[in-house]
Amino acid sequence: MISRTTRKNLLGGHLVAWGYALIIIGPMFWILSNSFKRQIDILMGNTFSTPILTNYETLLFSRQSDFLMNLWNSAMIGVVSTVIVLVIATLAAFTIIRLEPPKWATALLLGWALVFHMLPTLTFVGSWYVMFSNMGLHGTYTALILTHVLHALPQTMFLMVGFLLNIPRELIQAARMDGCSYGQVFRRIVVPLSFGGMAAAGALAFIQSWSDFAISLNLSDQDTMTAPVAIATFAQEHQIRYGEMAAASVMSMIPALILILLGQRYVVRGLMAGAVK
Amino acid sequence: MAQLTLEKVRKAYGDAVVIPEIDLDIRSGEFVCLVGPSGSGKSTLLRMIAGLEGITRGTVRVDGEDMTDVDPSDRDMGMVFQSYALYPHMTVRDNMSFALRMRKEDPKLIEERVAEAVEMLDLKGLEDRKPAALSGGQRQRVAMGRCIVRKPKLFLFDEPLSNLDAKLRTATRHQIRHLHDRLGATSIFVTHDQVEAMTMADRIALLNFGEIMQIGTPQELYLQPQNRFTAGFLGSPEMNFFEGTVSVGEGGFVLNGTASLFLPASAGRLAALREVVGTGRKVEIGVRPEHFDLAAEAGADTMSLPVAGLEWLGHEAFVFGHVDGREIGVRVATDASGASDLPKPGSPVQLRVVEDSWHMFDATSGDNLVVKSGA
Numbered sequence: 001m002i003s004r005t006t007r008k009n010l011l012g013g014h015l016v017a018w019g020y021a022l023i024i025i026g027p028m029f030w031i032l033s034n035s036f037k038r039q040i041d042i043l044m045g046n047t048f049s050t051p052i053l054t055n056y057e058t059l060l061f062s063r064q065s066d067f068l069m070n071l072w073n074s075a076m077i078g079v080v081s082t083v084i085v086l087v088i089a090t091l092a093a094f095t096i097i098r099l100e101p102p103k104w105a106t107a108l109l110l111g112w113a114l115v116f117h118m119l120p121t122l123t124f125v126g127s128w129y130v131m132f133s134n135m136g137l138h139g140t141y142t143a144l145i146l147t148h149v150l151h152a153l154p155q156t157m158f159l160m161v162g163f164l165l166n167i168p169r170e171l172i173q174a175a176r177m178d179g180c181s182y183g184q185v186f187r188r189i190v191v192p193l194s195f196g197g198m199a200a201a202g203a204l205a206f207i208q209s210w211s212d213f214a215i216s217l218n219l220s221d222q223d224t225m226t227a228p229v230a231i232a233t234f235a236q237e238h239q240i241r242y243g244e245m246a247a248a249s250v251m252s253m254i255p256a257l258i259l260i261l262l263g264q265r266y267v268v269r270g271l272m273a274g275a276v277k
Numbered sequence: 278m279a280q281l282t283l284e285k286v287r288k289a290y291g292d293a294v295v296i297p298e299i300d301l302d303i304r305s306g307e308f309v310c311l312v313g314p315s316g317s318g319k320s321t322l323l324r325m326i327a328g329l330e331g332i333t334r335g336t337v338r339v340d341g342e343d344m345t346d347v348d349p350s351d352r353d354m355g356m357v358f359q360s361y362a363l364y365p366h367m368t369v370r371d372n373m374s375f376a377l378r379m380r381k382e383d384p385k386l387i388e389e390r391v392a393e394a395v396e397m398l399d400l401k402g403l404e405d406r407k408p409a410a411l412s413g414g415q416r417q418r419v420a421m422g423r424c425i426v427r428k429p430k431l432f433l434f435d436e437p438l439s440n441l442d443a444k445l446r447t448a449t450r451h452q453i454r455h456l457h458d459r460l461g462a463t464s465i466f467v468t469h470d471q472v473e474a475m476t477m478a479d480r481i482a483l484l485n486f487g488e489i490m491q492i493g494t495p496q497e498l499y500l501q502p503q504n505r506f507t508a509g510f511l512g513s514p515e516m517n518f519f520e521g522t523v524s525v526g527e528g529g530f531v532l533n534g535t536a537s538l539f540l541p542a543s544a545g546r547l548a549a550l551r552e553v554v555g556t557g558r559k560v561e562i563g564v565r566p567e568h569f570d571l572a573a574e575a576g577a578d579t580m581s582l583p584v585a586g587l588e589w590l591g592h593e594a595f596v597f598g599h600v601d602g603r604e605i606g607v608r609v610a611t612d613a614s615g616a617s618d619l620p621k622p623g624s625p626v627q628l629r630v631v632e633d634s635w636h637m638f639d640a641t642s643g644d645n646l647v648v649k650s651g652a
Contacts, residue, residue, distance in 0.1 A: 168360065168362065170358045170359075170360050170362035171362050171364065171365075173327075173329050173349075173356075174362035174423075175375075176329070176348075176349045176350050177327060177349055177350070177352075177354060177376075178350075178375050178379055178423070178427075179350045179351075179376050179379040179380055180350055180379055184379065189364060
């Protein structure tokens with residue numbers, strides 16, 4: 001029996017959820033439809049028009065367009081930085097919770113990570129620009145990958161700490177008694193048992209890198225430009241190429257969507273790790 | 278199969294001393310149980326032997342070799358954890374062979390050893406299952422198998438039976454002891470359950486607050502407890518204690534205290550304890566539930582116990598009642614006819630202490646004066 005109050009609450013909950021979904025899905029739908037329209041239809045505000053593929057064709061095959069390369073840049077930087085972040089964060093988490101370093105070291109590391117995570121990225125971008133320019137690294141993959149790693153590291157580390165806390169201490173002691181060094185424990189016990197957490201943390205780190213705008217805008221050049229920065233360049237001085245912009249947005253959304261569809265199970269479990277016993 | 282020596286081993290976390298100083302010698306092929314109430318340091322001691330817990334001071338030797346600073350991975354000891362700690366991502370076979378694979382043993386040998394252990398532990402057909410698909414008892418056996426295949430110098434058990442139900446626990450007890458004998462292993466078994474210790478151990482080391490109260494065979498600990506703690510810890514229902522001073526009477530001693538009790542004694546015991554008694558020092562008398570006889574009628578040598586409760590267990594029964602606010606438990610024999618001739622709750626029974634089967638403890642030090650005087 002569902003009481004009247006419960007039903008009312010359920011209805012309220014549904015309204016909120018659907019309203020929220022609408023806020024997110026609405027604009028995505030608008031962009032999707034714009035990507036199949038001519039510039040003139042978009043400017044006239046026509047809701048319906050004959051769908052065309054010109055926008056996508058220009059983006060992908062026109063000689064003036066670098067968009068495929070931009071997508072490649074985004075993917076490369078995203079994948080490499082995610083792998084590096086996962087390696088560092090998992091090792092750090094293992095060290096913190098199972099090797100029992102001095103308390104102050106743990107506090108310092110996690111405290112630093114928290115502070116760094118709370119500060120807006122733009123605070124750092126200026127100094128990074130100067131640093132990398134002085135080192136001659138401005139516009140290189142190295143600069144972009146390093147900064148993306150740094151950016152995603154705190155959150156990934158916290159997630160991995162939560163995940164590794166779920167691996168019982170006795171399991172690690174059992175492996176030690178079975179003749180494993182700590183390195184072997186990490187490789188043979190900890191890594192296989194934290195694949196779920198790594199998938200979750202990795203998906204989040206990748207999406208963060210993929211959608212980053214502030215860092216890439218400042219540290220990339222023509223050859224290393226990522227997709228989000230490229231999309232912004234469609235807004236030019238004399239005209240805004242709405243159609244291509246929309247098409248580029250749709251294309252850059254696809255990898256993130258696929259990742260989320262594949263990884264949402266892990267992401268949710270990963271974010272809940274440590275919170276619920 | 279190895280011999281273990283602990284020399285002046287101490288463990289402290291900052292100012293909190295868990296184990297002040299322990300000396301312990303475990304012979305090759307022996308099955309030793311570390312028993313004690315929770316917080317007595319028994320698990321800590323086991324983990325110090327394993328190398329999972331640092332040692333503040335002292336030396337751990339295995340076969341004379343100093344192991345104090347050796348990494349747990351190089352100590353060659355097998356441990357069964359309370360939670361079993363099976364690797365959840367590996368099959369039963371992989372769990373068991375893990376240590377051998379880490380040692381890079383010959384695959385053929387590994388296969389042989391695993392097959393042997395599977396046979397021994399009755400795990401046939403489960404080799405390719407993961408731990409999540411096993412019952413509690415099966416997991417426990419896999420955890421033992423993981424130790425057995427390694428043929429370690431020492432077997433360490435950290436309360437491995439506490440997660441099993443009562444029936445399975447009894448069966449597993451026998452199995453562990455049987456395996457120990459068959460493998461000729463040296464085993465150290467931590468438990469808080471006195472029945473486990475009594476039934477399995479060659480020797481029991483009883484710990485309290487990080488100190489060994491007594492070490493010896495189960496019979497020694499039960500029949501000749503050196504102190505009041507040992508006497509009170511072993512035995513169920515517990516030994517009955519009566520405080521007071523003792524004077525010499527006709528054919529025994531008389532306790533004058535909370536309850537008045539006549540303690541029949543042989544000439545030898547009378548002579549040995551006379552000196553102690555004469556000083557009029559405060560003592561505690563301990564009598565096990567099975568060391569009372571029921572007397573037909575009240576006399577100078579009997580104590581009256583109003584029966585408050587009765588526990589009938591088939592082969593025996595226990596009568597409970599209060600004397601001067603203290604609970605007294607008495608074992609009475611049952612016969613095949615059932616419960617008809619047992620004392621009834623509400624009516625008193627007359628108790629007589631069996632000659633020479635009582636203990637006398639110093640009220641302050643807790644020492645057993647009977648054992649000490651050699652009576």
